[in-house]
Amino acid sequence: MRLREVNTKTTPARTLTQAREFDTLYTIVLTAFFDNINADFNNMDFSRREFLKASLACASCLLLPGGVAGASGLYDELGSAWKGNLGLHEARYYTKLEGNRVRCDLCPRQCVVPDGGRGYCRVRENRGGTYYSLVHSHPCSAHVDPIEKKPFFHFLPGTSAFSLAAAGCNMACKFCQNWQISQPAPEDIRSFKLLPSGCAKLAKQANCDSVALTYTEPIVYSEYVQDIARASNEAGIKTVVISAGYIKEKPLLDMLSKISAIKIDLKSFSNDYYKRICNTTLGPVLETLKTIKASGVWFEIVNLILPTLNDSLSEHKQMFEWILSNLGPAVPVHLTRFHPTYKMKRLPSTPKSTLEKLHKLAKEMGLRFPYIGNVPGNPAENTYCPKCGKLLIERRGFEVSSVNIVSSKCRFCGERIEGVWSSTIEKRRALVG
Numbered sequence: 001m002r003l004r005e006v007n008t009k010t011t012p013a014r015t016l017t018q019a020r021e022f023d024t025l026y027t028i029v030l031t032a033f034f035d036n037i038n039a040d041f042n043n044m045d046f047s048r049r050e051f052l053k054a055s056l057a058c059a060s061c062l063l064l065p066g067g068v069a070g071a072s073g074l075y076d077e078l079g080s081a082w083k084g085n086l087g088l089h090e091a092r093y094y095t096k097l098e099g100n101r102v103r104c105d106l107c108p109r110q111c112v113v114p115d116g117g118r119g120y121c122r123v124r125e126n127r128g129g130t131y132y133s134l135v136h137s138h139p140c141s142a143h144v145d146p147i148e149k150k151p152f153f154h155f156l157p158g159t160s161a162f163s164l165a166a167a168g169c170n171m172a173c174k175f176c177q178n179w180q181i182s183q184p185a186p187e188d189i190r191s192f193k194l195l196p197s198g199c200a201k202l203a204k205q206a207n208c209d210s211v212a213l214t215y216t217e218p219i220v221y222s223e224y225v226q227d228i229a230r231a232s233n234e235a236g237i238k239t240v241v242i243s244a245g246y247i248k249e250k251p252l253l254d255m256l257s258k259i260s261a262i263k264i265d266l267k268s269f270s271n272d273y274y275k276r277i278c279n280t281t282l283g284p285v286l287e288t289l290k291t292i293k294a295s296g297v298w299f300e301i302v303n304l305i306l307p308t309l310n311d312s313l314s315e316h317k318q319m320f321e322w323i324l325s326n327l328g329p330a331v332p333v334h335l336t337r338f339h340p341t342y343k344m345k346r347l348p349s350t351p352k353s354t355l356e357k358l359h360k361l362a363k364e365m366g367l368r369f370p371y372i373g374n375v376p377g378n379p380a381e382n383t384y385c386p387k388c389g390k391l392l393i394e395r396r397g398f399e400v401s402s403v404n405i406v407s408s409k410c411r412f413c414g415e416r417i418e419g420v421w422s423s424t425i426e427k428r429r430a431l432v433g
Ligand code: SF4
Pocket: 104, 105, 106, 107, 108, 109, 110, 111, 118, 119, 120, 121, 122, 124, 169, 170, 219, 220
């Protein structure tokens, strides 16, 4: 197998499919590994014996022929996964107050925490007047995902992201898809030890181009995110963050200085919705988006559409106007379909017609790259050139079948297409048999 550069002409579907098959195999292997040794292991009780059995079974998988040679080094980086496995690490963003209290300066909640107490996110604790992160180097979930799943559509399409989560969130969205790991206290779910340097090493072994901090809210473990990004940068791996953007400016700027891309959930354009559905506020999220725009770090927006709650044309008209005035027309906006979950099981899935109406509005108002998400096969999953209208990136779900972007431009008319396309990684991704 040899490698060649892909961004000089239309990427053949066959080439990307081959690469995807390689990654799919790896995904299955890694997913089995983590699932079996209780990475998302919150519904099971796992004995040490079962853990060893699962580890051995997965060790055999990793040594199967077919392109995963070298993966056995994985074990050097992982510790056992157990409930109550806390990673005590002094927090970076807090102020000491009288009486051994502390004020957390990481997110706009600014929790004032007494000695022995924890902040709202449950993963930061005051011990004797010193504030600690309880989840540093202790993720609870890990998978290899397509970058399109984050979703990033304009960031190294067709590549894989080594995706990690630690427990915790500073919001309480009633529709959270990952509530089993975002809402409990860290000692109530299993986690394993993974140092930042080990994370970069695993990403390399899994042929990933990036490490993605995702599934829960990376802001609440900012110290770990920044340490991972530093170690990954040294190893030539990019770091991307998937967040709801409820963070104060200083830690945000510190994080942005180390990462390559960030996806922000703009859950609604109504403060009332943020309060009622997510127990938080809209203003700081808008400030975060403006700060990211000014920083130059690549970013995309996801807006999850809940029927009757945040699906009106008038609200979206305001949202799109704000995006155009403050962030410009080039930010990709993913209008994503909701499926019933967690505390919103009675709400139906978003009708496709609603998504299509909002997508049409976004295009008419001048957004260059609006997308429909969670509707596999919808033509609005593809990227089209805003100037000539030709198909630039063809997708189905998380699969990329063709790319017609050459040196960051439309292959047909030469229009500049905003995003992060070129990388040495692209050379690695085009596998030719
Ligand atoms: S990060 Fe957690 S502890 Fe800190 S202010 Fe936000 S919710 Fe409170």
